[in-house]
Structures are given as structure tokens and as C-alpha cells.
Amino acid sequence: MTPSATSARRSLDEDLNRAGFYPLLVADVVHDALDERTPLSHLVHLETHIDRNAVHRHITVLVLTEDMLVVTHVDDQQLDEAGEQVMAQISTESVPVSQIRSVVLSYVYAQPQNYQPSDPARELTLSIAWSGGQRLDMGPAGCADPQCDADHGYTGTIVQDDIVIRVSAEADGQQAVLNAKAFARALRKLSTAPAAAPRAPELAGARPRLAGRLTRSHHQR
Known part of the structure; x- marks a missing residue:
């Protein structure tokens, strides 16, 4: 792993630790989804929602590589009122940048x-x-009529x-x-x-096209 790749991975892990939402679990899932690709940029977003009976948190992690956008979403759910039984639900999606x-x-x-x-x-x-x-x-x-009660x-x-x-x-x-x-x-x-133009495959042992033209012209004389 190159120094730049190591630095990019460390920066991602630091932001996951800073978010504090199951950082080891989230980091393992994210890096597994990357399939050894090097992160170019990332965004870690933690949200918290409070309802009458519970506090719900979920995290979304976006990681950009040269050819992929990797989207990871993790949230948790309490299975009992005491909060002793918790389950994490995880989804990942890998989107080609070209799409x-x-x-x-x-x-x-x-x-x-x-x-x-x-x-x-x-x-x-x-x-x-x-x-x-x-x-x-x-x-x-x-x-625009404030007195209008018609069904629009x-x-x-x-x-x-x-x-x-x-x-x-x-x-x-x-x-x-x-x-x-x-x-x-x-x-x-x-x-x-812009996408790079694909290169034409070269046949093994093929002569350059210019040399072929010169050879044919020579025999036609």
C-alpha cells in the first residue's frame, strides 16, 4: 500500500472514529466494500432522531474511488425496552462512477x-x-384567490x-x-x-501500418 493510500485510509478511519457509531464495525464494512480500492474522498454523516420512546441513530458513509462510489448505510435497532439487545442493520452499494x-x-x-x-x-x-x-x-x-374553495x-x-x-x-x-x-x-x-478513448488492440508480431504501405508501394513499381 502506497503512503498516499495509507493516509487516505487513516483519514477515513479517523472520521469514522470521530462519529462514534460502532466505528470498528462500520470501518470493516466500508473497507470490505472498497475491495482494496484507494479512497480519493469520503463523507461521513451521522444523524440522530428522537421519538417518544427511543433514540434512533444511523450513519451514511460515502467513499469515492477512481471508478466507484461506495455507499454504506448503518442503523441500529433495540430489541428490548432495556436496550440490552441491539441489532445493527447494514447495507452497501457500489456504483460505477460512469453511471x-x-x-x-x-x-x-x-x-x-x-x-x-x-x-x-x-x-x-x-x-x-x-x-x-x-x-x-x-x-x-x-x-391566487384566497376566497376560492374550488377543487384544483x-x-x-x-x-x-x-x-x-x-x-x-x-x-x-x-x-x-x-x-x-x-x-x-x-x-x-x-x-x-471525459472517458478515455479505448486503444486498439495490437496483434503480436504485426508490422507497423506505415511500413506495410511502403512495402506494397515498392512491389507495385
Whole structure:
């Protein structure tokens, strides 16, 4: 393993340890899904949801390599009220970079009238689409007349995405927003790079084409 590959792996493991969500388990799953590929960039996003009876956490890890986007998602579930029996549910998906259809970034800035180039975004939403699947968000339609009570049917928007990650400075810290932006830039750069033209196979023992032309011209005289 090269020094750069070792450094990239160490950086990924450090971010997984910092998240603190079963770091050894998550690291083993992520590295297994990488199949010895070297990470170029990564994004670790931990979310916590609180309902009436329990606290639910789940982590999403995106790792970009030269030819793959590896998506790992892990969440846990308590099997008893005391929380002594816990089960982790894990899924991984390896997406060829060539199949990524779009990378969408949405930003939120506070007080845009006072914006300066050095002002960071308050939050960032990263949407990545690769499968062609679409999500339809529907809602009742209306009109401009506030007194109108007619049925205008429904309206909706079609959104194409396979994964959406929202990072905010208030919840995750400003560095997390910067990290998400850096990852999105790396993914966008790699997924939009022109594909290299395939080289024609060379036959063993074949003569160069120019030499063949000279030989034929010589015999035609």
C-alpha cells in the first residue's frame, strides 16, 4: 500500500472514529466494500432522531474511488425496552462512477443581502442520482384567490435522486459543511471527466501500418 493510500485510509478511519457509531464495525464494512480500492474522498454523516420512546441513530458513509462510489448505510435497532439487545442493520452499494447521472448541491445562506465571498453556507444538501429512479412529491393545488374553495386537484414535483444528505452548521458543525462541499466537488469532477478513448488492440508480431504501405508501394513499381 502506497503512503498516499495509507493516509487516505487513516483519514477515513479517523472520521469514522470521530462519529462514534460502532466505528470498528462500520470501518470493516466500508473497507470490505472498497475491495482494496484507494479512497480519493469520503463523507461521513451521522444523524440522530428522537421519538417518544427511543433514540434512533444511523450513519451514511460515502467513499469515492477512481471508478466507484461506495455507499454504506448503518442503523441500529433495540430489541428490548432495556436496550440490552441491539441489532445493527447494514447495507452497501457500489456504483460505477460512469453511471452517475447527476450531482446536485443546494445551499442555504443567512442574510444574503450582506453576503461576502468569505461567508460560508449555513447548510448544504447533496443529492446524487444514478439509477434513473424518480420520487414524486404531491400536494393539493391552489390558486391566487384566497376566497376560492374550488377543487384544483393536485400538483407535484418529480425529483430524481438515489441518495440525499443534508448537512447544517448548527447540527453538524461548519467543518462538516465544508467537508460535504469538498466531497461533492471531487465527485462532480470525476463523474463529468471525459472517458478515455479505448486503444486498439495490437496483434503480436504485426508490422507497423506505415511500413506495410511502403512495402506494397515498392512491389507495385
